[in-house]
Amino acid sequence: MxxxxxxxxxxxxxxxxxxxxxxxxxxxxxxxxxxxxxxxxxxxxxxxxxxxxxxxxxxxxxxxxxDRDELLTALIVDAYDELGNAVAGPRDEIPVDDPGGRFVAVAESYRRWAREEPGRFALILGLPVPGYHAPEEGPTTEAAQRAMAQLKALFYEAAQAGMLRPPRLPDDGGVIGRLLTEHAEEKVSPIDGPPIPAETFQAMLHCWACVHGFASLEAYGHLDWLPMEARDAIFTSSMRLVADAAGLPAPRPA
Amino acid sequence: MxxxxxxxxxxxxxxxxxxxxxxxxxxxxxxxxxxxxxxxxxxxxxxxxxxxxxxxxxxxxxxxxxDRDELLTALIVDAYDELGNAVAGPRDEIPVDDPGGRFVAVAESYRRWAREEPGRFALILGLPVPGYHAPEEGPTTEAAQRAMAQLKALFYEAAQAGMLRPPRLPDDGGVIGRLLTEHAEEKVSPIDGPPIPAETFQAMLHCWACVHGFASLEAYGHLDWLPMEARDAIFTSSMRLVADAAGLPAPRPA
DNA sequence: CGTGTTTGTTATTTGGCGTAACACTTCTAA
DNA sequence: TTAGAAGTGTTACGCCAAATAACAAACACG
Incomplete structure (x- = not known):
């Protein structure tokens, strides 16, 4: 067996x-x-x-x-879970009433994990390994959603606490809001919670894309020509900017 | 031979x-x-x-x-060149005095190329193919710089034309500026041109990371659960935001 | 027309994935 | 206690792809 x-x-x-x-x-x-x-x-x-x-x-x-695929599937599930934990840990060390700080913590640990584990990062968020065929509707998608939920939770808590300004993102004529509520209602909501406003969801995606962009560029060595200090400073600066744009309050200085 | x-x-x-x-x-x-x-x-x-x-x-x-590596190297060089062309083409159809529009054109074609050519995208901007060893200091790095220069050129032209506001990115105490001018002077400047101000370079990286984040998430199918229209709208909205943050004027309506 | 180069072929080696058949250990139940 | 079932390991084997060797045909050019 x-x-x-x-x-x-x-x-x-x-x-x-x-x-x-x-x-x-x-x-x-x-x-x-x-x-x-x-x-x-x-x-x-x-x-x-x-x-x-x-x-x-x-x-x-x-x-x-x-076979090889089954081992890979196991590794992928583990990787999602560990990435989820890697961002949830530092996030939860920042008080709930500092959602800006919590976001920066998530962003920094996402980036750190990607840099320290480029292989596993590529495994879950890059192109599938040659020859690998993911099981349909399998445990990998569930694991991915669990990991993604860590970021959603942050925004959800902030919204619940009334600490979320409307985001600065343009939505001409409310097109995005309409599309999101029409087609992807259930995906927009975090697990076990009321729906996030569409505009906040949009802001969250903007944040995720920016974090992910830095993380993957760096994980694969495309920013190696920049000294680490500069990368750190630029990343932090960018994260503050997107957090602000998303309507999160400025992170409280530690 | x-x-x-x-x-x-x-x-x-x-x-x-x-x-x-x-x-x-x-x-x-x-x-x-x-x-x-x-x-x-x-x-x-x-x-x-x-x-x-x-x-x-x-x-x-x-x-x-x-051997296989030599073919891969050739494909990588080609891919960089084609990505460069893919963004340069649409960019140059927008007038030079509309740098915001030119940036959006670059962003959209970067994303489109990534979505249409996920394999080649992974080849150049993902984890190296199993077993592949890039030639040291080889033609691949040069090709990468040529492609990257297309984005730099846009910001350089905008700066030359005096159409670049100071970016909105925080740089506490000018740390980033100092680091960039100290360590990476030659990399900061586009080929054949005077140096871009460090703060503009930082803004450019911010833009690149955000574009790249969306592009790679989408290329590998991690946004498939969103309807294409929503993805388009959200992407465009995000690009306007980062362009504005980088100090580019709002794209002129076509 | 003859010689050397280029470009193709078939035959062979090497090495990894995956299966088959078999041996040893460990658990369980009469 | 002991026979048999279940679990875990082994060696032997088939398959397929990368890469090399040795050889044959086509071509360029004096």
Missing amino acids: VDPTEPGDGQDRAPSRRERARAATIDEIKRTALGLMREQGTTDFRFSDIARLMGMTAPALYRYFA | VDPTEPGDGQDRAPSRRERARAATIDEIKRTALGLMREQGTTDFRFSDIARLMGMTAPALYRYFA
């Missing part, structure tokens, strides 16, 4: 010795694969290399993952 | 019949590879597939490219 679902019946009993060993092996495989990705700077890795590093032979890995 | 350099001596005589045939074959190989990339949506392609589509056998391709 390779299928990791259905751990018995519906009940979750204490994991047996074997189950623990299996989980540990799965974890070691994933960690080894990540190590290879980091080492060679690509999303490519060889089953045989993973096995060799673990002191096993390649075919043994197929006891744990049906 | 596979080495494409040294076409005789320094002189460029009329290309002989054989040279023309060779150039045509090289071109066909590249076009076939691009077709495969577009078709399968990845940066991966098989030499054997290219050869089959061309009615040849795989080893014949090695007469034209020493």
